[in-house]
Amino acid sequence: MVTSTETIKNSKVPKRNTAHRIALGEITPNNLGQLKKLNTVLFPVNYSEKFYKDVLEVGEFAKFAYFNDCCVGAVCCRKEQINQGTTSDQAKLYIMTLGVLAPYRNLGIGTKLLTHILQHATLPAQHPKFVEIYLHVQTSNEEALAFYKKYDFEIVATVEGYYKKISPPDAYVLSRKL
Amino acid sequence: MRELPSKESALFKQILKYYEYKQYKKGLKAAEQILKKFPEHGETLAMKGLFLNHMDRKEEAHEFVRKGLRSDLASHICWHVYGLLHRSDKNYGEALKCYTQALKYDKDNMQILQDYSLLQIQMRNYEAFNESRLRLLKLRHNNQRYWIGLAISYHLLENYESAEKVLKAYVDTLKEKPGPMNFEHSEMLLYHNLIIEESGKFEKALEHLESIKDDVCDRRSWKEKRAFFLLKLERYQEAEEAYGDLIADNPDCYDYYNGLLSASKINTEINTSELSSEQREKILGIWQTLTTKYPKSNLLKRLPLQYTTDERFKEEVDKYMQAALRKGVPSLFVNLKKLYVDPIKEIIVEKLVEEYLQNLKTHNTFTKSSNIDDEIEQPTAYLWTLYLLAQHYDNKRDIMKALKLIDEAIEHTPTLVELYMTKGRILKHGGNFNEAMKVMDEARELDLQDRFINSKCTKYMLRNDQPKEALKTIGLFTRGDAPDPLTDLIDMQCMWYALEEGECYRRQNNFGKALKRFHQIEKHFADITDDQFDFHTYCLRKVTLRAYLGMLRLEDQLRSHPYYFRAAQNAIEIYLYLKDNPKTVNGEESQNYDNMTEEEIKAAKKAKSKAKKAALKEAKKAPPTKEDQSKKKVQDDDPEGEKFLKVEDPLREALKFLQPLQILASQRIETHLLGFEYYIRKKKYLLALRALKRAYNIDKENPVLHVNIIQFKLEVSRLEKEDNEKREPQRDSTEYQTIFRVVNTELPTILPDNTSLKEYTEEFLARNKGSISHLLASSNALLQINPEYKQEATNILMNSIKDEFSNTRTLKHCISVYEQLKNNLDSSKAEEFKNKCKEWFPISTYFTGLDRDKNDLKIE
Structure with a gap:
């Protein structure tokens, strides 16, 4: 699920202090605790141990975002084979989580995370080939919807009752062809 | 019978070769071959023992060496071997005696003399060391190391003139001068210079320094010495230039700035607040010039904070803090805290940072500005401001305010390890060790490869009296190939852990285990003393003489180290307690149940017996597996440290820890207060009085001292009264009379009679x-x-x-x-x-x- 991400930058925001660095970093068994902390704060969902195990396996498709050396956000994806069982070499990429801590929003961190994923998903050497990237967004999360639309994601479906414990329980499926 | 037939004689010579080349097995075989024919040949017997010693067969080794010596008491080889054996047992005193004997029978034996001199320097027997070195040089004067060795021996005797003469004479014997940038030669010259410096002749030292300029590799030392000598000789103008030059090399070295100030005739020893405003202006002027020259120096940004006050300080610290908060410098508070010796500065800092926080909250700037075009700060600036302010209030022990701020910071950025560490610290200061430990553990889990946070967490577990958890946690970072974490920690001489664990056991009244840890510390210090042995030859060979001198002096002061002090103080206090409460020794009643309710006592006793059973069970299962054996696990036959509880005379044990403190930490009042406790229990009243007087001279208002003085007076008065009344014939009355007389004349200097x-x-x-x-x-x-x-x-x-x-x-x-x-x-x-x-x-x-x-x- 994805909540709380970027809105389009307001052009009237005054000039910022320029001294800041945004960087991406690896998620490893040693700093997994930070991902757990982020998820607890960002999403109203408890992720299973399996989630964290899988994250360590996907390489460039799970990343931390650092702002001035503080860990403030992360993206975690899952690779999904199309037509499981066949020898198809096509796959989809599912964004499980993408989020940035509240005080650090609208600073381009979400964009950095998403473009990183898009870039790596479309690398020519990528195998299997990703044909699509998709995710779920709570129907009420306008901030997130606007953010993904900016990157050419489209609503392709609505899943009623997708969420169990939060309201509204419905989610849009956002997707983009690669 | 010492002479062997020619065949065996040749074989014996071969044996000596085997020893030299460390071929112990071959040597042993050869020795046994000779012994078959000549079973009483003393020197061969001794050599056999020496080989056995190197093959870890200690007992046999001693047996054979002693046997060999008995059958040939006039053999220098037998005595030499016996000396080597003692030396390998670290029994230096005995070894020295053996060497003296050996030299009686072969007074010019280089090898023995050489070994002899090593023991002498190890034992700090400077006179004898000097004699040996002199003889060595006489026997072999074409080798540099004998010249230098003799020079060192004179230097240690503070006979600077002779030391210098020897080095000079050596340089004169050199047929050709070593090339430039010859490290060994350069070190020897700098050592020569050090000798002159320590003789106090700075003029001469400077002259010498200039004369060796082109031959010295260590340019920085050379420059530092030159600047120092110029300063000492009050050639201020030149000293100023010299220090300016050093600052250009490294604008972040505090000593150079101090040197520069001294060269500008400013006393750097006194507190900065005692400087005149004129001097202060002068200093600030110097900093200003240098700042434009070295804008990247961190030290120059901080120095003005020390030398300004009030409004000027506010301006400077404002600039300094804003830059650090913007950049995100976690150590900012540590730097600021030093300034708090001036309470006005503390208030200024607090006011400024509170303002930052408000302004950042409302409009994202540090200051209340009206200018709409002002740059606004990043969210991390707010975060670090919260962090700084939390530390500030923690330092003031305003625990609730500090907690509120740090919680807000954690809510802001919950992934930052430093925040949890500070929260743990605040909780600890507030007296809640359990919560503090939990928060530290939370921090640890954020970054599992951070050894620092892992160690901090371990420490907090020990403070919370959970030694088992602590060992597990620190075990995450000990070597994987060690038999168990504790063994590795002991091998690595990890003293902080031993101290914290010992204090933890002491709090739990587990005195045996506590003492075991404090004795472990003592052992580490003894090992460090022993370790210097190898350097006596190594440093001479490598000509690292200045470092060698430094090491000798460090070793002499070794037990003044705070770690030793802490271990010793704990051990002494426990032994005093054991003396006063002898029944504790028998184990069963060792728990201190004073502060517990009956139920708690029951529970504690139950838990104890349960733990005992579990330990027994564990010992029984776990037969030694192959893996264990390959790891050479040394079985600890006394893991609970019971032998320390069972000592016959706890006071004697206490004294062993007390003596080094009296020699090396006599400036600390605790040394004498502990001394008092020891002597009063030994009924050595005059020594107790001496301890009181020494403590009094350090700090006459010390609270513990006051109670001790009262206790002393009461006890002596009671004795005097008893003595007057009873006049027991068996009591040596005259001894007591002397004590009373001395006490009655000496005590009034600290406790007035009237x-x-x-x-x-x-x-x-x-x-x-x-x-x-x-x-x-x-x-x-x-x-x-x-x-x-x-x-x-x-x-x-x-x-x-x-x-x-x-x-x-x-x-x-x-x-x-x-x-x-x-x-x-x-x-x-x-x-x-x-x-x-x-x-x-x-x-x-x-x-x-x-x-x-x-x-x-x-x-x-």
């Missing part, structure tokens, strides 16, 4: 207003003077509620006051006091009873 003890205490209290530790001491003293003074003693303690004591009202003091009230004075007053404490220390486990579940955690 005041009663009660008056003395009242005066003491009046002199030390506002201090709770002095209240405690006075109350204690009154009770000792007369148990009937209970009411007064109680009243004194209850004074601590008054506002004037708020500055010294620490958690530790308050616990002592409460326990004294509760256990010895007035339990209803104790409750009244406790209720106040709950207000002062709202999160402390001790006073609020929070976290009682802690005990459940402990018993696994």
